[in-house]
Amino acid sequence: MIELVGVSEQSWSDAAQQAVARASQTLRHITGLDVLHSTALVRDGKIAEYHVNLKVAFIVEPGEIQA
Numbered sequence: 001m002i003e004l005v006g007v008s009e010q011s012w013s014d015a016a017q018q019a020v021a022r023a024s025q026t027l028r029h030i031t032g033l034d035v036l037h038s039t040a041l042v043r044d045g046k047i048a049e050y051h052v053n054l055k056v057a058f059i060v061e062p063g064e065i066q067a
Contacts (some may be wrong), residue, residue, distance in 0.1 A: 015052045019022045029059035
């Protein structure tokens with residue numbers, strides 16, 4: 001399991017999707033995620049960025065055992 005931060009100008013859901021999309025570029029076998037908390041950056045009275053902290057679960061492939 002790894003912990004990530006996703007950022008989006010659209011929504012918290014999109015921020016989570018962005019984080020998973022980025023993680024899937026280097027991780028295989030992602031099985032789920034847990035959103036730890038959501039925050040936002042406000043500018044001029046409007047939400048400018050949505051942030052989510054999440055944990056991503058994935059299956060670790062067995063490594064080669066060297067004797």
